[in-house]
Structure formats: C-alpha cells, structure tokens
Amino acid sequence: MLFSKFALAAALITGLSAPAFAADENWARVGEALGKAGTEMPGGVYRIGLPRTDIKATLDGVELKPGFALGGWVAFEKMGNESMMMGDLVLTSDEVNPVMAKLMSSGIEVTALHNHLLRNQPFTMYMHVFGRGDPVKMATALHQALAESKTPLGSATSGSSQPQAAPATQQRVDLDTAALDQALGRKGKDNGGIYQFGIPRAEPVKDGGMVVPPSMGTAESINFQPAGGGKAAITGDFVLTAKEVTPVLKALRENGIEVTAIHNHMVDDQPRLFFVHFWGVGDAKKLADGLKAALAHVAVAKG
Structure with missing residues (x-):
C-alpha cells in the first residue's frame, strides 16, 4: 500500500505529531512558540513574517529594505486534526547548514x-x-532551528516573550502607484514604503492533494522599492507552469528585466510549478509595463 506524501511526512516527523489542535485554536500560542507574532490571513492561514532586519544588503547600488x-x-494552515506549515527562510551562507541540520533533526522537510x-x-x-x-510543536522546532541564525526573534519560552523592536515608521511610497495599478491590472498595497502586488493563479494550487492558498506563497509576487525621481527597483517571483516559463522569460528580458533564478519551491505540487525570480x-x-507583458503569458485569476 502506497502512502501519500502527507501520511509519510507525518510518520517521519518525530515529536511533531500530537493530539488534535483544538477547534478554537489560539494561533497566539504558535507565535509565542516561534518567538514572533503573526497575522491571521484569509482562508484560515496564520502567517508570521521573518524579515532579516539585521542584514544591511545592497545590490547594484540599491540598499535592499x-x-x-x-x-x-x-x-500555518489548519488541515483536519493537524496543520500544514510552509515557509521561506532568508539565511546567510554560513547559516544554511546549521539551520538545515536542526530542521531535519526535528522532522521538518527542506x-x-x-x-x-x-x-x-x-x-x-x-x-x-x-x-x-x-x-x-512545529513552531518550537522552527525557533530552535532559527536560533542557529541571526534571524530576529523573541523567546520561545511560554509567557516570556521578549519585547520586539518597535515597528519602523510608515513611509510613503514615492511612486505613481495609480499608474502601477493600471499597468498591472491590480491594486497594490503599501508595506512600509514598499509597493507590493500578490496576484493569485487562476487554478487552485495543491501540495500532496491539499490546497495551498496564495498567502502561503503561490501568488505572483511583485515588489517595487522607490529609488527617487520616478525610478524603482523591482524584485519578486512569477509562479508558472512548464509551458509558461519560456514566454515569461522572453517577455522579461525583452523589457530589460533580469531573470535571476528559476527553480522549485515545493516537491509534490499540482500542477508542477516553477518560480522565476527577477x-x-x-x-x-x-x-511595470514589462511585468505586464510577462503576466500576459500567465493564467492568473481575474482581478
């Protein structure tokens, strides 16, 4: 008898299986275990941001916020008596192996x-x-793994969360955001001075047969960081099926947008997806017009 990926993963995760999380689950317990509070998103997803505010990085003369x-x-997304967890951890080169070792020893998959x-x-x-x-338990394991990095976190000890740094002062996006909205056919949002778009795909995305909502990393992601004088730096990723990859690459390059990576994020996704970073x-x-040309080759949900 063949086991599904989820059944096998559940069997392999030592110490992560536990009695059912109560129907009236308190996501605050998850944030406390990880050492950082999150936000409840549409679709019952609890998402915790882990920005590397400790890293002062630059690229082509641009300071990366x-x-x-x-x-x-x-x-985290509730799945029956358990929860599914997905994430994307930002690490420096010397942090990769220590963090991976901790994750794998706890049963969390990379x-x-x-x-x-x-x-x-x-x-x-x-x-x-x-x-x-x-x-x-998964949040506790993640906290222990991230402790091998300098990712800013509080304490995972119950009842003793350390104070978090005060949020940065909200900055106005110094861009013609209405023009960007018009070009991309969507309404972006201001996130601390970064103008962001999250555009869901038309079809549902699944991993191991379970639906993965856009808030868990399956939306086309586009970020604009103002660079002064109507200029911007852009980055993000397109979430693509195999037949969409080459047309999107061509559209990006023809519009002066650099393709910086092509790869998977999941290992049991349906449809099989490729992530193109730019x-x-x-x-x-x-x-924005160049990104619009690329989006024309992607099956995205209607705005």
Missing part, C-alpha cells in the same frame, strides 16, 4: 534551497520548509 527582498516568512538575487552583498540564500503536525532598476512605469 527587508520587506523588499529579505522578507522570510512561515505560514524542499528547496536557492538564491533569489545576483550580486547582492552580503549574499543570501532562501530555504523553503514544509511540515505537517501540531503547529505549536530584478530591475529604472523607470517604474516602464518596468
């Missing part, structure tokens, strides 16, 4: 490891993780 290109995260950018200093890697089981600096409206 944490929410622009260094924004790690983990997200499903991808790769770059997102080129030429950024310091160089960062991005580690995708997956787990299924009790969310508090980078560009220039006139924000022209870059």
